[in-house]
Amino acid sequence: MRVVVGRIGRAHGIRGDLSVDPRTDEPEKRFAPGSSVLCRDRVLTVAAVRPHSGKLLVTFDEVPDRTAAEQLHGAVLEVEVDPADVPDEDDAFYDHQLVGLRVLVDGTERGTVLEVLHLPAHDSLLLAVDGRRVQVPFVEAIVPDVDLAAGTLTVLDRPGLLNPEEADEAR
Incomplete structure (x- = not known):
């Protein structure tokens, strides 16, 4: 892999x-x-x-x-890398470990991780959320928890982050 x-x-x-x-x-x-x-x-x-x-x-x-x-x-x-290998640090992940994780928002499953995007400023996650493809910065302030054992990733929703229409309403 x-x-x-x-x-x-x-x-x-x-x-x-x-x-x-x-x-x-x-x-x-x-x-x-x-x-x-x-x-x-x-x-x-x-x-x-x-x-x-x-x-x-x-x-x-x-x-x-x-x-x-x-x-x-x-x-x-x-x-x-061997698919069974994991990074040495606790808060580090390989792409293949993240793809397919269930996305939790406020404790409710809302989608899955489709892809990890390696962008110049920071990594982002491409998510399938409520039938839409959404790009979310992979930073602790937005993605505070990744639980590989449970197969989940928690995203803190912000106005417009997961639903673009909400951004207009928040103004």
Whole structure:
């Protein structure tokens, strides 16, 4: 099973270094020198990594120069994980663990998680709620509880979050 661990930003310098926005709670594990990641249709091996302005600067063996690095701008980096594996941190989840969870709002089941969206600012959840597809930021202020054992995820409703018509009424 593939898990998203980062998104490639701009090339940095002339040697092929890449700015990577980590999308994992385990960047030290996923981007350790010698580890491999999947990028589009190829495998990239981490040669070196260092922190830089809140992101990582990563050098891959297969990216020899800036020209090669620029071709990877915007690419998603993934790794293969065993479906039974779980992240080390208690409040971290793999996408496949979240997809299919029942969505609870005020204790009532209202839908299911369809997909995890890895957006530039933060991750979001695409939900099927009351027959509509709704995108919800996957942040603790809106999604305070994920209970994998129960198969549920709690969403705190805000005016307009789950029902766009309510946003107009709240004004």
